Structures are given as C-alpha cells and as structure tokens.
Amino acid sequence: MPTLSSGEYTLVYNLFSFTFAAMLASFLFFVLSRGQVAPAYRSALTMSALVVAIAGYHYFRIFESWGSAFIIDEAGNYVASGRPFNDAYRYIDWLLTVPLLVAELVAVMKIGKGSGGLTFRLAAAAALMVILGYPGEVAADTGTRALWGALSTVPFVYILWVLFSEMGPAIERQTGQAKVLLRNIRLLLLATWGFYPIVYLLPILGVEPTSALVAVQIGYCIADVAAKCGYGIMIYAIAREKSITDGYNPEAIPATAAGD
Ligand SMILES: *C/C=C(C)/C=C/C=C(C)/C=C/C1=C(C)CCCC1(C)C
Secondary structure, three states, X not given: XXXXXXXXXXXXXXXXXXXXXXXXXXXXXXXXXXXXXXXXXXXXXXXXXHHHHHHHHHHHHHHHHHHHHEEEXXXXXXXXXXXXXXXXXXHHHHHHHHHHHHHHXXXXXXXXXXXXXXXXXXXXXXHHHHHHHHHHHHOOOHHHHHHHHHHHHHHHHHHHHHHHHHOXXXXXOOOHHHHHHXXXXXXXXXXXXXXXXXXHHOOOOOOOHHHHHHHHHHHHHHHHHHHHHHHHHHHHHHHHHHHHHOOOOOOOOOHHHHOO
16 A cells, blocks of 8 residues: 555545445435336335445445545554555445446336346346456556456446347337436446446556546446436436326325325
8 A cells, every 4th residue: 555645545535434424325215216206116216226325335434434444643653554545435335335326227218028138138247347347457567457447348348238238129110318318327327337347458658557447446446326316316317207208196195095
C-alpha cells in the first residue's frame, strides 16, 4: 500500500461512506416501490433491491478494510498498517450483482419466448467478464493487468453486442414512453459499464501508484452508484410506465377491501 496524504485517505473514506448510504437508501426505495408496479414487473424490482443490498454489504466491508489498512504516522500521513486492503470484496460483489443487472433488464422487458436463454447468455457472459478481470486487478505488474483486462473485454463486447443488435427489435416492439426509457437505459448501461474498463486502465496508463489507488476507488464508487442505484431507478420507471400501459392502477381499492 502506498502512503496517502490525509486528504487522499479521507476522500476515499468519505466516498465509501456515501456509496454505502446510497445503496441503503436505494434498497428502501426499491422495496417500498414494489406496490407501485404491476405484479408482472415486481421481480425486476426485487432484483434491483438484491443488487443494492449485496453492494451495500460489500461496501460496508470495503469501508472497514480501508480503515484498517492504514495507520497515521507522526507527520499525519496514512501509511500501510500491514493489514491488506481487500479488493476481492468488490469482485465478489460484481460477480453476484452484474448478472442480476442484466437479468432485470430482460425481466422488465417481458419479451416472453426466448427470454430464459437470453438471460442465461447475458448473465454467464457478465460473470465470465468479472472472473477474467480479477487476476489482472490484483496483479502487481501492468503486463498481467493488460492481459486479463483484454480477456475480460471479450465477454464485455459480447454483452454489448447482444444489447445493441439482438435486443434491438424487442425494444422497438415496445410502445410509447417505455420504448424511450428502454433505449435510454441501454445507453446508461453502455456509459456506466464502459467506465469500469477505463478506471481499470489507469495503472496501465502510468498513473502514479498513489494516485492510481485513489482514482480507481473513486472511479468504481461513482460507476457503482450510477450502474446500480441510477439504473435501478430507471428500471422502476420502465416498470411503472408499462404497468400503467397494461392498465394497472396502484391506487385501486383491493377486491377484498371493496366488499366491506
Ligand atoms: C455494479 C457493478 C458493475 C455494473 C460492474 C461492472 C463491471 C465491468 C463492466 C467491468 C469490466 C471490465 C472489463 C471490460 C475489462 C477490465 C476488467 C473489468 C472487470 C474492470
């Protein structure tokens, strides 16, 4: 672990704290909003809630790990305590959440026939991408980082190909506002997921070890909030829009209560 200034250490510390809070708040939102959408779309919201719950737990652990990886020296700098900063939490989190994120997109589209196979292919590619990225993330030399990064890019490109070519006709078949929202969420996915490999490249691009450590953590936090909380809110908006189109009215008095 490189030595950090108090400012660098605190910046990452506060960002972990913010990201943890964002995951917690999003979890409550997704759970409480389930009743606002028709039953057919509730599994998509459940998956959103699972994603931020898993991420929230892992952020809590990353936050703890960051705190114990450093101690303050006499000059007020943060030096390695000897305990490792555990980056594996992030990859375990992704391994579980990234397949869920693609699955909820298929779930909210309700494309019917063939959606099981589509979900499986997307989820498997997502898991493979994370597994192949990990050895590079923890490698000390940039050559190894570049090699695994390149391998991980193969399933990444496959996912984008499926989203933009294969799922195109299914999106065009949707109606009204839901179609616009689905096009937008695909772009949000491209923009936020595309951010991760860029952050991953920073150490290869010759960014100083201290700045790279700080920048990578900041980058992944921002990307996670956008790709999990922001994305989940868009999934909710799509589900809500489609529920209304399907004639669902959350304000309607339930049949059982109407009788008394
Ligand atoms: C909630 C977490 C999400 C959405 C994580 C997404 C992660 C990626 C899209 C990671 C992609 C990578 C590459 C395409 C190559 C380099 C290694 C990775 C794993 C950073």
